[in-house]
Amino acid sequence: MYSVTVRDHFMIAHSLSGEVFGPAERLHGATYVVDAEFRRADLDEHGIVIDIGRAAEALRAVLSDLGYRNLDEEPSFKGRNTTTEFLARVVFDRIAAAIRRGDLGPDARGVGSLRVTLHESHVASAAFDGPIAD
Amino acid sequence: MYSVTVRDHFMIAHSLSGEVFGPAERLHGATYVVDAEFRRADLDEHGIVIDIGRAAEALRAVLSDLGYRNLDEEPSFKGRNTTTEFLARVVFDRIAAAIRRGDLGPDARGVGSLRVTLHESHVASAAFDGPIAD
Amino acid sequence: MYSVTVRDHFMIAHSLSGEVFGPAERLHGATYVVDAEFRRADLDEHGIVIDIGRAAEALRAVLSDLGYRNLDEEPSFKGRNTTTEFLARVVFDRIAAAIRRGDLGPDARGVGSLRVTLHESHVASAAFDGPIAD
Amino acid sequence: MYSVTVRDHFMIAHSLSGEVFGPAERLHGATYVVDAEFRRADLDEHGIVIDIGRAAEALRAVLSDLGYRNLDEEPSFKGRNTTTEFLARVVFDRIAAAIRRGDLGPDARGVGSLRVTLHESHVASAAFDGPIAD
Amino acid sequence: MYSVTVRDHFMIAHSLSGEVFGPAERLHGATYVVDAEFRRADLDEHGIVIDIGRAAEALRAVLSDLGYRNLDEEPSFKGRNTTTEFLARVVFDRIAAAIRRGDLGPDARGVGSLRVTLHESHVASAAFDGPIAD
Amino acid sequence: MYSVTVRDHFMIAHSLSGEVFGPAERLHGATYVVDAEFRRADLDEHGIVIDIGRAAEALRAVLSDLGYRNLDEEPSFKGRNTTTEFLARVVFDRIAAAIRRGDLGPDARGVGSLRVTLHESHVASAAFDGPIAD
Numbered sequence: 001m002y003s004v005t006v007r008d009h010f011m012i013a014h015s016l017s018g019e020v021f022g023p024a025e026r027l028h029g030a031t032y033v034v035d036a037e038f039r040r041a042d043l044d045e046h047g048i049v050i051d052i053g054r055a056a057e058a059l060r061a062v063l064s065d066l067g068y069r070n071l072d073e074e075p076s077f078k079g080r081n082t083t084t085e086f087l088a089r090v091v092f093d094r095i096a097a098a099i100r101r102g103d104l105g106p107d108a109r110g111v112g113s114l115r116v117t118l119h120e121s122h123v124a125s126a127a128f129d130g131p132i133a134d
Numbered sequence: 135m136y137s138v139t140v141r142d143h144f145m146i147a148h149s150l151s152g153e154v155f156g157p158a159e160r161l162h163g164a165t166y167v168v169d170a171e172f173r174r175a176d177l178d179e180h181g182i183v184i185d186i187g188r189a190a191e192a193l194r195a196v197l198s199d200l201g202y203r204n205l206d207e208e209p210s211f212k213g214r215n216t217t218t219e220f221l222a223r224v225v226f227d228r229i230a231a232a233i234r235r236g237d238l239g240p241d242a243r244g245v246g247s248l249r250v251t252l253h254e255s256h257v258a259s260a261a262f263d264g265p266i267a268d
Numbered sequence: 269m270y271s272v273t274v275r276d277h278f279m280i281a282h283s284l285s286g287e288v289f290g291p292a293e294r295l296h297g298a299t300y301v302v303d304a305e306f307r308r309a310d311l312d313e314h315g316i317v318i319d320i321g322r323a324a325e326a327l328r329a330v331l332s333d334l335g336y337r338n339l340d341e342e343p344s345f346k347g348r349n350t351t352t353e354f355l356a357r358v359v360f361d362r363i364a365a366a367i368r369r370g371d372l373g374p375d376a377r378g379v380g381s382l383r384v385t386l387h388e389s390h391v392a393s394a395a396f397d398g399p400i401a402d
Numbered sequence: 403m404y405s406v407t408v409r410d411h412f413m414i415a416h417s418l419s420g421e422v423f424g425p426a427e428r429l430h431g432a433t434y435v436v437d438a439e440f441r442r443a444d445l446d447e448h449g450i451v452i453d454i455g456r457a458a459e460a461l462r463a464v465l466s467d468l469g470y471r472n473l474d475e476e477p478s479f480k481g482r483n484t485t486t487e488f489l490a491r492v493v494f495d496r497i498a499a500a501i502r503r504g505d506l507g508p509d510a511r512g513v514g515s516l517r518v519t520l521h522e523s524h525v526a527s528a529a530f531d532g533p534i535a536d
Numbered sequence: 537m538y539s540v541t542v543r544d545h546f547m548i549a550h551s552l553s554g555e556v557f558g559p560a561e562r563l564h565g566a567t568y569v570v571d572a573e574f575r576r577a578d579l580d581e582h583g584i585v586i587d588i589g590r591a592a593e594a595l596r597a598v599l600s601d602l603g604y605r606n607l608d609e610e611p612s613f614k615g616r617n618t619t620t621e622f623l624a625r626v627v628f629d630r631i632a633a634a635i636r637r638g639d640l641g642p643d644a645r646g647v648g649s650l651r652v653t654l655h656e657s658h659v660a661s662a663a664f665d666g667p668i669a670d
Numbered sequence: 671m672y673s674v675t676v677r678d679h680f681m682i683a684h685s686l687s688g689e690v691f692g693p694a695e696r697l698h699g700a701t702y703v704v705d706a707e708f709r710r711a712d713l714d715e716h717g718i719v720i721d722i723g724r725a726a727e728a729l730r731a732v733l734s735d736l737g738y739r740n741l742d743e744e745p746s747f748k749g750r751n752t753t754t755e756f757l758a759r760v761v762f763d764r765i766a767a768a769i770r771r772g773d774l775g776p777d778a779r780g781v782g783s784l785r786v787t788l789h790e791s792h793v794a795s796a797a798f799d800g801p802i803a804d
Contacts (some may be wrong), residue, residue, distance in 0.1 A: 083181045314753075665673070
């Protein structure tokens with residue numbers, strides 16, 4: 001199994017609802033340094049997993065839509081806790097959709113699975129890992 | 135699959151028995167920077183894999199029991215080489231036991247598997263990865 | 269010249285005023301991973317620059333006062349842009365005050381200068397570096 | 403599952419053929435920081451996955467054969483794009499062959515699988531992961 | 537003293553002349569991960585050392601001119617060894633010139649000194665540090 | 671000012687005397703990841719600060735003398751606390767002596783100052799920085 005990983009970041013404000021979150025119930029924020037790992041069984045005719053330039057652009061586009069915002073005010077997240085693991089899934093779903101739409105090029109449809117990791121500090125991270133369902 | 139990872143460290147003295155270890159047969163020591171990755175299929179009602187505060191405390195408790203010691207004198211390790219991979223398993227077993235006991239909260243019983251990685255330097259690490267058996 | 273550095277982090281929401289900040293004019297947030305480097309000419313009688321446990325606690329205390337907040341609502345920052353470089357200075361001033369008050373122990377008064385670095389992502393950081401004025 | 407990972411690096415020149423590579427079609431180069439992760443189900447009699455000294459030497463030997471070269475002139479890569487993912491496979495195959503030849507010691511034959519990751523910058527890496535076939 | 541640091545990278549081929557370089561006399565290459573640290577005594581009216589967006593663009597522009605090339609064929613480096621320390625100086629000079637030209641905005645002329653660090657692997661780096669002379 | 675930095679590591683056992691050290695009064699140990707930064711005003715005729723191969727060997731030699739030992743039993747450290755800052759000075763003094771003896775080559779005598787940093791974990795480090803006195 002081959003994989004290629006690209007890294008970028010985004011910065012948001014949010015609050016989390018529930019006693020379990022302690023002081024994080026207050027409005028605060030985070031930088032998420034994001035690794036997106038694209039996996040496939042074989043390389044394409046160019047000897048690559050994915051066009052790394054397009055992969056970086058796709059990641060950039062997804063993070064730009066999320067970044068520099070207060071996630072508490074995003075209608076699509078209403079009633080949900082925007083935890084690191086939840087956001088890892090959001091980024092995963094949006095990149096997977098971009099692959100299925102062909103935004104990363106026709107060859108990128110050979111990508112079988114994806115792992116998205118969000119590093120929220122030097123001591124904590126969360127990830128979502130799964131297949132690119134058709 | 136979702137995961138959450140927390141990081142902490144501990145510092146010990148030990149020696150390793152066997153020609154294969156070369157100079158590490160002498161009494162020496164190590165800092166282990168430890169990553170504990172908790173995995174589960176779905177998020178709980180709060181949108182989390184695990185209460186990250188409790189996860190960090192559980193890791194801290196396990197590492198405090200091991201740290202600032204000469205492992206050659208620990209009765210429970212008698213006759214065993216406390217290699218990095220062996221210690222990864224020890225930390226794994228103790229965190230898994232804490233989850234099963236409910237120390238990380240009732241929801242944490244949904245954690246299906248765990249990976250414990252010990253970084254012993256900038257060029258070497260070891261890990262143990264397995265299911266949280268009931 | 270000797271130095272000792274300890275690392276911790278805090279997470280905040282804020283917005284920045286001025287066209288120069290582009291999308292960061294919107295309410296967003298950041299994780300700051302903070303390095304505090306304490307410097308002195310000679311070691312004390314214990315062979316240390318500073319009691320590293322107390323240094324870590326002092327840093328923790330300063331960051332706890334700042335963290336899990338919306339800095340736009342902090343009266344002490346009213347009318348100021350809480351940029352990374354500005355916050356590096358805030359952390360510097362508060363640790364320096366703790367040293368002068370003796371919170372880090374009487375020996376810590378031998379610390380001559382301090383550098384506080386705030387890493388806001390994998391590609392950007394800011395610092396303030398200066399003497400511990402009496 | 404246990405694993406041990408060792409890190410080293412190599413530096414090469416090369417060019418990549420195909421419009422998809424943009425400016426990387428020109429002769430340029432890269433540093434690859436390489437992680438080799440050796441995995442096995444159980445520890446051997448010494449409590450190890452692998453003799454870490456021999457593992458580091460085996461990695462060093464493989465990287466020395468590749469490093470400080472213009473890969474465009476290597477006969478064995480003729481007609482192939484020496485992308486990061488392709489090179490991850492090359493390093494994988496050569497370490498796997500060394501294990502099968504017994505270069506890492508007779509016990510190392512218990513290693514079941516291997517992951518080789520090449521970090522080409524602070525924002526990009528590629529890997530190959532697979533079983534050590536007999 | 538305040539500072540702001542931005543990070544980017546470039547990838548080149550080159551060879552080094554002189555017995556001291558050993559195998560690096562052969563054509564090979566490197567990834568350089570570059571940190572540019574801008575320093576000034578006081579913050580400007582916006583509370584910043586420098587417009588970080590413009591700083592990142594200026595660094596990007598300088599590295600784009602150097603990257604994806606064989607430095608042995610660059611007329612401006614003829615007869616010089618493009619060592620990591622030499623290239624740190626080249627990047628320094630070009631960013632300093634950009635500041636003096638006003639490319640980073642009029643306020644950036646308040647930047648008093650600059651440090652450029654090139655990381656060539658996980659175990660080696662080089663830097664040039666100096667004032668922004670007028 | 672130019673600089674070149676090389677990284678290596680060593681692993682030791684020791685204990686520290688004094689209430690200030692808390693649990694570190696017990697025999698324990700540490701991995702120290704060491705950065706040695708060599709500085710000089712101008713490059714030599716080869717375009718380098720120092721022969722990086724020889725610098726890495728000199729660092730390796732100094733760390734080999736310290737590593738895989740119980741520092742409590744080293745006669746030269748009798749009555750001293752082998753704190754991280756103390757050890758940074760020891761490594762500094764030994765590399766400085768090697769430079770003065772000419773072990774890093776005659777050109778290395780142009781190195782004016784040196785900084786030695788010991789990273790003892792992901793959250794703590796210590797350094798000694800000073801001139802290479804003749």
